[in-house]
Amino acid sequence: MNIHHWTGADRRFRVFASPASWIEGASVAQLRLLAGRRGFLSAAAMADLHPGHKGPVGCAIETEGVIHPDLVGTDIGCGMALFALDIEQRQLHIDKAFKALHGLHEAVDAGDRAHQAAIAPDYAPGMGTVGGGNHFVELQVLDDRADEAACDAHGLRRGALFLLVHTGSRSLGPEVLERHGVGERGLDLQSPEGIAYLADHDRAVAFAAANRKLLAETAASLVRGNARLITDQPHNFVEPRPGGRVLHRKGAAPADRGLSPLPGSRGAQSHLLLPEAGPGEALASLPHGAGRKRDRAGMSDRAKDGDRPPRANPLGNRIICADRRMAAEEAPDAYKNIARVLADVEEAGLARSIARFRPIVTFKTAEARGR
Ligand SMILES: Nc1nc2c(ncn2[C@@H]2O[C@H](COP(=O)(O)O)[C@@H](O)[C@H]2O)c(=O)[nH]1
Ligand SMILES: [Mn+2]
Numbered sequence: 001m002n003i004h005h006w007t008g009a010d011r012r013f014r015v016f017a018s019p020a021s022w023i024e025g026a027s028v029a030q031l032r033l034l035a036g037r038r039g040f041l042s043a044a045a046m047a048d049l050h051p052g053h054k055g056p057v058g059c060a061i062e063t064e065g066v067i068h069p070d071l072v073g074t075d076i077g078c079g080m081a082l083f084a085l086d087i088e089q090r091q092l093h094i095d096k097a098f099k100a101l102h103g104l105h106e107a108v109d110a111g112d113r114a115h116q117a118a119i120a121p122d123y124a125p126g127m128g129t130v131g132g133g134n135h136f137v138e139l140q141v142l143d144d145r146a147d148e149a150a151c152d153a154h155g156l157r158r159g160a161l162f163l164l165v166h167t168g169s170r171s172l173g174p175e176v177l178e179r180h181g182v183g184e185r186g187l188d189l190q191s192p193e194g195i196a197y198l199a200d201h202d203r204a205v206a207f208a209a210a211n212r213k214l215l216a217e218t219a220a221s222l223v224r225g226n227a228r229l230i231t232d233q234p235h236n237f238v239e240p241r242p243g244g245r246v247l248h249r250k251g252a253a254p255a256d257r258g259l260s261p262l263p264g265s266r267g268a269q270s271h272l273l274l275p276e277a278g279p280g281e282a283l284a285s286l287p288h289g290a291g292r293k294r295d296r297a298g299m300s301d302r303a304k305d306g307d308r309p310p311r312a313n314p315l316g317n318r319i320i321c322a323d324r325r326m327a328a329e330e331a332p333d334a335y336k337n338i339a340r341v342l343a344d345v346e347e348a349g350l351a352r353s354i355a356r357f358r359p360i361v362t363f364k365t366a367e368a369r370g371r
Contacts, residue, residue, distance in 0.1 A: 010035070014281045016348045017047040022293055022336050024049075030056040038186050039066030041245065044283040046252055047344035048291025048336065057251035057292075060285035064245060067194050068186040069201075071248045072238050074177050076201055077208030078135075078168030079234035080253070080261040080288065082272065083216040083227035085161040089141040092161060092223065094360065097139065098318050100222040102366045104137060105129055108218050116210040119203055126170030127207070128214045132323075134330050135167040136364050137219050138263075140270065140357040147354035150274055154230060154259070156355050163219055163227060164261055164270060164357070165212040168236065169204040176200045189246055198240070205237050219363070230272070231259040235288035252285040255350060262342060262353070263289045266362040267313045267332025271342055273351035286351055287344075290336040296329040321364040330364065 013031055017023050027049045034043050034055065041062045049058035054070055061071055108128035117124035130137055140162045145151040169176075180187070180197040187194040209232050220227035233253045241247050253260045255275040263270040273286060313319070313332065321327040346352050 012040070012042040013045070015045040015049060016282060016350065017049070017344050018347065021047050021340055021344055024051060026051040027056045027058070031059060034061055037063065037066070037068055037184065039063035039246070042281070042283070044281055044285055046285065046287035047341040048251065048287040048289050050292040052250070055250065058287060059250055060252045060283040061248040061250070062241070062245055062283055063248070065189045066186040067189055067197060067238055067246050068184070068248060069177055069180050069182065069197055070184065071250055072201070072236050073250060074174040075168035075236050076173035076176055077205035077234050078236045079166070079208060079212065079232060080263060081165045081209070081212040081216065081232035082230040082261045083163045083165070083220070084155065084230055085163065085220055085223070085225040085227060087161050087223070087225040088159050089161055089360070090159065097223045098320070098361050101139070101219060101361055101363050102320055104215070104219055104222065104363050105366065107222055108214060112214055112217070116214045117207070119210065120172050120207050123170060123172040123207065126172065127211055128218065129170060129211070130167050130215065130363065130365065131170055132326065132365070136266070136362050137215050138164045138266070138359050138363070139219070139223065139361040140164055140359050142355055143269070143358045144356040145354070146352070146356065147274065150354040156230070156272070161225065162357055163216045164263060165216050166263065167208065167211055167215065169208040170211065172207050173204045176204050189240060189244065201238060205234055208234065231261065233257060233260045247283060249285060251288050253288045254284060255282065255286045256284040260286050260351065262287060262338070262345070264338030265290060265332040265335040266317055266319055266330070266359055267315055268335070268338050269315070270338070270357045270359070271353040272355045272357070273345065274354045275351040276349050278348070278350040282348070282350055287341050290338040290341050292334055293336045294334045299329045299331060299334045300325055315358055317359040317362055319362045319364065320366055322368040323365050326364060
């Protein structure tokens with residue numbers, strides 16, 4: 001199998017990507033720096049690997065008894081949740097749905113917001129909000145079933161509508177990191193500080209999942225449907241593992257918790273992955289998306305310079321994004337080729353796609369912002 005790039009002779013690092021895949025040198029350099037972290041054991045990078053602010057995105061990092069909150073980052077609990085709607089694409093009035101989804105944030109019920117935010121009431125204003133960057137709520141249609149039996153088992157019908165929700169713990173996550181911030185030294189797993197961080201971290205993970213649920217239920221009601229959860233997978237989190245080990249995931253989905261969404265971009269298809277046994281070196285992890293190919297500043301500058309006209313969306317998807325800069329930063333060509341990422345996943349035996357989804361309406365923000 002020609003899939004694994006070893007980062008030099010150091011077998012503690014593995015990148016699950018073929019030579020044909022786009023892996024920036026800067027992200028591999030960030031990955032190698034992790035070896036200097038207290039307790040570092042190994043790291044598994046996925047094909048969506050790309051450079052981040054403080055470290056690489058698209059990888060799992062295992063340590064011996066040390067939690068590194070800064071590797072999880074600020075958006076603790078950020079993840080992808082897929083919900084099935086009880087309506088078919090042919091029943092959808094696309095113009096009405098597009099119009100209705102503009103009111104997503106305003107439509108969130110105040111009582112539901114307070115109820116879902118009960119775990120962290122001070123942060124209730126953020127509950128039921130998508131947030132900036134590449135967070136989104138996307139109405140999709142299932143357009144291909146690669147595994148008919150697996151799809152039947154989960155009630156996934158061709159032509160049915162789905163909601164894919166990508167958001168996190170809003171302002172709770174940054175507050176948790178700030179309060180427990182310990183720089184690069186990290187926290188001992190068994191120390192009072194480590195235990196306290198984990199408790200707050202788990203609260204943020206639960207808050208983020210509740211946020212995705214509330215957004216999906218609200219979006220479903222706007223298109224006159226009901227949402228049924230298929231799967232919700234966080235990709236920024238840390239978990240204690242047997243033997244005193246600590247597994248950090250930064251932009252990596254777990255492979256040991258069932259079905260996992262693999263989003264492309266607002267201009268590309270997304271997939272639903274069924275994890276396979278995979279090699280131990282993959283640290284029970286999967287890619288969480290296509291991963292960035294171009295950074296935000298570069299995308300924004302290109303749009304400002306007007307050196308290239310904005311590309312027509314290849315799938316004809318409609319986008320709700322009143323923030324022009326965000327729309328430029330998050331354009332489909334900011335992302336790697338999802339088909340290539342999926343090929344790497346399948347060739348490495350990490351997972352296989354059971355279904356493919358096409359975007360119909362992507363909600364990012366209905367509010368114009370002067371940024
Ligand atoms: N289906 C869509 N996928 C998208 C969109 N914008 C980004 N993406 C994908 O999500 C991941 C999220 O990455 P993260 O590091 O911010 O968690 C990204 O890699 C893209 O593949 C979209 O509008 N629709
Ligand atoms: Mn995310």
